[in-house]
Amino acid sequence: MDFGLTDDQATIRAAVADLAAKFDDQYWMECDRDKRFPSEFYDVLASGGWLGITTPEEYGGHGFGITEASILIEEVAKSGGGMNAASAIHLTIFGMHPVIKHGSDELKRRTLPGVVDGSTHVCFGVTEPGAGLDTTKITTFAEREGDHYRVNGRKVWISKAMESNKILLLTRTEKADEVAKKTDGMTLFLTDLDRDRIDVRPIPKMGRNAVSSNELFIDDLMIPVEDRVGEEGKGFTYILDGMNPERMLVAAEALGLGRVSLDRATRYGNERHVFGRPIGMNQGLQFPLADSLARLDAAELVLRKATWLYDKGEPSGREANTAKYLCADAGFEAADRALQTHGGMGYSEEYNVARYFREARLLKIAPLSQEMVLNYLGSHVLGLPRSY
């Protein structure tokens, strides 16, 4: 067993940390406060070629695996950019996976280079108000009309839709009650986010305000057949392929947030004096931080195992879900404790831990709730009856 990073991985980690350090807490605080997309940050990563870290070299990327992608996104979150930084690039660095794996050569040649160079912003359109995590219940429908599909429906919680010019859109091409298996009859597209046909409305929310979360109202959107990813009716399986890597990336983001929270808490615990000594000398403050360190370290190990398995092409559902569960939990707990360590100052925006706290909370909900992870582990790994 080798717990070390490869030379490439160590280089990626150092280089990304270096780049991300150019954007300080003040920058992220302002982006968050003003609900402004962090374009400067995005452009720096794009011009450095980092957005294509997992894209195959023939389409302008570097062809690295999910391990390298997770290291990248962890560093980005850990820099203090948190989820604002991670979400700005999250989909770009691994979300194109269904396209890379199942899309036509023509579609890939047409779209991937733009994704890699950063000129194309993509959002992921799966979830719907009436379906939630029960993805097969989506009703957004794509009706074939000659060489186009006519699409109508609604999507919700679509991150970055405001800033995106393309959407990876999951639809039904057959209704749920007309297919043999409820996972059949779903079709995936990578197409232009046509503002004349898609009304994008941002949802006011608790945190991660530099990147929008949106409701989409799709009204007679016409998608050319060549924008279809793979075969008609197989969209669900394509999406499913990307679920585990997505959980790993989210775990890495939670881990990074936990690390930066713990770092700020430690610094404050050493600097802040009350009752004539640093507050970090209180066991009531020191032990929770030490506990968080242990939990983050443990969660990180599961994440590394998950990405290692995936990159070797082995099953990784158990580890991906466990990593998401433990990293989200440890990351949020670290942020909560960082806030507590800062006392009243933690509640002010000035010390940034309040921003980490808001963002870390999100990862216990998205992209799926902790409870759904337990459902997966309970039924798919332990073999208990499906409970929902």
Place this chain on the structure above:
Amino acid sequence: MRWELSPEQADFRTVLADWLGDVCPRDTLRGWLDAGDHATFAHRLHTDGWFGVGAPEDLGGEGGGLVELALAAEQFGRHAAPSSSWLASMVALPAVAAVPDAAKALFGDGAVVALATPAGTIPGGDATVRAAGAGLSGSVPTVLAADVAARFVVPVRGEKGLELHLVDAGRPGVRVQPRALTDRSRSVADIELDGVPSTLIQADAAEVLARCAHRGAVLVAADALGAMVAMLDATVEYVGQRKQFGVPIGSFQAVKHAAAEMLVKVESSRSIAYLAAAVVDAGRDDAAVYAATAKAQICAAGPVAADSALTLHGAIGYTWEHDLQFFYKRALLDAELLGSPGAWNDVLADRLPLVPGPEMSSKGGAAARAIGCDPS
């Protein structure tokens, strides 16, 4: 709102605590538990006149009610006294009250009455004994104090529904098989009945069982409170004496905080327990809510406090020589005795407008109805 013990109740508590200090000191207790002797304590409790406190005078008791019984239960828990026979009798009292001879024998001769329901469940679940021909047949596992009981109150599935019968433990056809508990300060035994003659108790069986369940919940909760008090006292004393790194370990903040958490559990448990005792004693319609809250909250806190006490004692608390084991085991048994926190939380959940769980609905509903918690 102001609620406090009457001067008589406060005196009762003080005098009983002093008496327990004399009769049931730790080394004496250890001797009884090593010898499996619960009878000496029960005998003293009776002959020294404590047994009838908290029971109505017209039944042969000394007067008072459930608040007095809760005060006694707390003190018994605090001393880990072998009090199963007292507890079982006080739980069964609503049934015994309908049979004057049994009540007279209970308070006059100390003839213990035990409610024949499994000790790990809320009294009032499905009856497993049937009336067949002339006698009762069936078995009930792990009945509290069954090994020392003179009579059993047995829930029976009769032709017209649930009934309560009084059975003399000395009758042929009654088999009592004691079982060993990890908590050696209490006892249970399995009962088997094979065509045993019985006396039908003329009372509404479901209503009586509900009252038994509520009393049991309050008294076991008070017992757990007493055990927590004993563990807190022992812990505070120990961490003040034990030195590490040149200072008493009680000077460490993490240790102080853990002890303070135990104190919070003790104080909140006391507030819940005595309010519940007063409400159940008054026979209010919402007695089930208070009884369930007391049992679920206090008996869930008990094992947590016990665990803190053990942690703060370090390895010495893990030894057989140390007295902590008595209270640790007491708190763990109290959690399960007469229904776990989970079972009593189900009772509370049944009062809320929730959708019943898929497999729990019929069983949980039956249990809730049996103890007077039917939300409909």
